[in-house]
Amino acid sequence: MELPPGPRYILRLIPTFAVPSLAVYFALTLLQLLGLCNLSLWFIVPAVLLAKPILLLWNIHYGKWVVRRAAASFGAVVPPVVQEWSVFTIKEIAATTKTGHPCNKMLEFEEKYGHVFQLELFNNVALATTEPEHIKAILATQFESFDKGPMFIDQMSSLLGTGVFNADGEMWKFHRAMTRPFFTRERISDFEIYHRNCDITLRVAKQRLNEGLSVDFQDLVSRFTLDAATEFLFGNNVGSLLAGIPYPPSHESRTSRSFYDHPSTAFVKAFVQGQVQSAMRLNYGAEWPLSEFWADEVKPARNVMDQFIEPLMEKALARRQQEIDGAIESKAEEETLLGHLVNHTQDTVILKDELANLLVAGRDTTGSLLTFSMYMLTQHPDIEKRLRAEIFDTVGPAGSPTYEHMRQMKYVRAFLNEVLRLYPPVPADFRCSNKATTLPAARPGQKPIYVPVNTPTLYVTMNMQRRTDLWGPDALEFDPDRFLDERLQKYLIPNPFILSPFNAGPRICLGQQFAYHEATFFLVRLLQNFTGFALDDSVNIAPPADWASGIGRKATEKIFPLSHLTLYVNGGLWVQMKELPGA
Known part of the structure; x- marks a missing residue:
């Protein structure tokens, strides 16, 4: 036991x-x-x-x-230490997970101590940075000096096991070698998955809007990305869209029993609970077991996920054995990632862990991107018109985009990049130094930063991508043109690591093109069908009043963004939309 x-x-x-x-x-x-x-x-x-x-x-x-x-x-310096008791620091950071603007506590420290500083958390000393040169070193130029680290792996092991996002060394290389070939291909079948699930999603949205009620767009696109991810990974769609979508709280009684009883509902609930509890562990550092003293609160959620994964995995393993035995004809190209993986390993633990990791990425990162894309559409009708004009000129008022269409739609890509800049799906991430090293000086004349061995190192992407000294005085404004005009040459091209929503270097997200294609496909079909995007303020949860006065944040959100492992809107993103004539 x-x-x-x-x-x-x-x-x-x-x-x-x-x-x-x-x-x-x-x-x-x-x-x-x-x-x-x-x-x-x-x-x-x-x-x-x-x-x-x-x-x-x-x-x-x-x-x-x-x-x-x-x-x-080393000819280096030690960054300043936050002068706040560990107990208070941990308590405030943990509170941010539930009530605070993502990374705002880090921003307070940054404005007081500079863009790189140390946090003393009980027995651990962690380093935090928003310097692009540091992130470039961590992810690329000094990649061999930084791992996920034993503390992060221990915190995430209940949910992610030994999967690609929770592995170092040879195990990480093994996972990358297994999955890379599958993601390097441009498959028509990917677009068929987008098309099939996107049509269902838009149809479900239209049905709810025709009832005169708003739609939780976050829930809607999370179901779209989950169904697309499970079909892509397993060849077996979890069918969460077929369960229906929730009604606004004031009409909750109209939600059918079949919604709660649908197999996908338990899966989605466990999926989210596992991530929320895993994120709480990050706040407590190595002492996280004390917050779950008598029971691992993530493991039950992972068990529910495995109940869905295991039968599909066993079916794929059985098919592989039949192909080896000659009982069925072997396919020239695997249709699903699971079919690809079982040809490289038959270890059931490795397979389940890898699939769980990819499910987190496949559902939540793209779902987050689409959710905040919708939020930006509600705030910028002029941008909506410009996006639709490019889509109609390139794809037409109906029909689905192709790879070539996506390459041509520069403004659509710039729009998605600008959403990723202000609302990165992973607002902050960790690495851990595996040897004593330094991070390069951020400015001429400065000394490098010394990093002792086994130092957890936090890079705060969200805060870095809102710095006015890196992006210009309009850094807090949403403007896709910054990726198309002279600002691209002035700010981004000289230092591409000031935008790193998919990480970079050897750990660069293998599925980034899949995510871009999926988000672009959905955005095109959305704007071919709907207009007049508006927040339903009677349902959305307003952000806390003190956000606007938060130090340096200048928070102007009309919604309540929070972060567990990925960025999301607390309470959902409830919106109204109008069907385009002839859609």
Whole structure:
């Protein structure tokens, strides 16, 4: 029987506390036996009990001295340390996951301490940065010096296992080698998946709008991306769109029993719960087991996901064996990613973990992009008209886009890039140094930043992509033209790492073209069918009043964005749309 996280964590700590105490006890006992001292029990007991805390304080102060000396030997500097107690820092960062503007706490620290600083979180010291040169080093030029790290892998293991997003070293290389060939092809079948699921999505939206009610666009596109992802990965569509979509809270009673009973509903609920709880672990660092002391709160969600994955995996493995035995004809090209994967490994744990990882990416990242694309359409009717003009000129008022159409629609691509800039699906990400190293100086005349071994390093993409010194004085404005006019040459081309929604370097997202194609396809079909996009303020949850006064944020959102592993709108994005004549 596997121990719960809390007791398992405590057992791991016992040696680190017991050894110093035992060492002090035996040392004092030896001194007494040798007649060198005569100590009372009142002295021995406190000395034994305080051995570890005293050693810990010594290690902290001695460690800082060692780091300063090591930094000097590298010709580097140590970034400033946030002067706030660990307990308060962790509490406030954890609260941000539920109520705060994504990365706003990091922005407060940034405005006080600069674009790179250190956070002391109990026994851990983490580094945070929004410098493009640092992100370039972490993801590309010094890639070998940074891993996901043991702490992140431990935090995510219940949900992601040993999948590609939660692996380092040879296991990561194995996953990349398995999946890369499948994502390098341009397959007509991908567009067939988009077309089939997009048509169902738009039909469901029209049915709800015809009832005179608004649509939760976030829920709608999350179902679209989930159905498309499961069809792409497994060749078996989970059919979440067939379950229907939720009604606004004031009409919740009209939601049918079949909606709650549909197999996809339990899958989606578990899928989201697993990510939310996994994100909470990130806030607590290595001490996360203490927040789930008696039970792993992610594992039940992953078990529900596996109940869907396992039968499909077993079917794919059985088919492969039939092809080997000659019972059925082998296909020249695998139609699904699962069919591709079983030809490279038959390890069921590896297969399940990889598929769970890709489901997170396939559903949530593209769903987030489309959700915030809709939000921008509600705020910028002029941009909507310009997008539709390009779509009609390139694709026409009906029909589906092709690869060639997508290459021609420059403004559509610029629009999606601008959404990714202001609302990156992954607002922040982690790496961990596997050796002592430095991050390059961000400006001429500055010294590099020293990074000790095993330092968790957080790069805050969302804040970096809103910096006015990197993007110009209009950085907080939504303007797709910045990817088409002179600002592209001035800001982006000299340093492409100031836009990194899909990561970069060796860990660059293999499915980024699939995501771009899927989002573009949906956007084209949406604008061929609908216009007059508007928020339903009677349903949407307004952001907290104190956001607008948040330090440096200038938060102007009319919605309530939050982040677990990916960015989403709290309470959903409820919108009204009008059908285009003849659509």
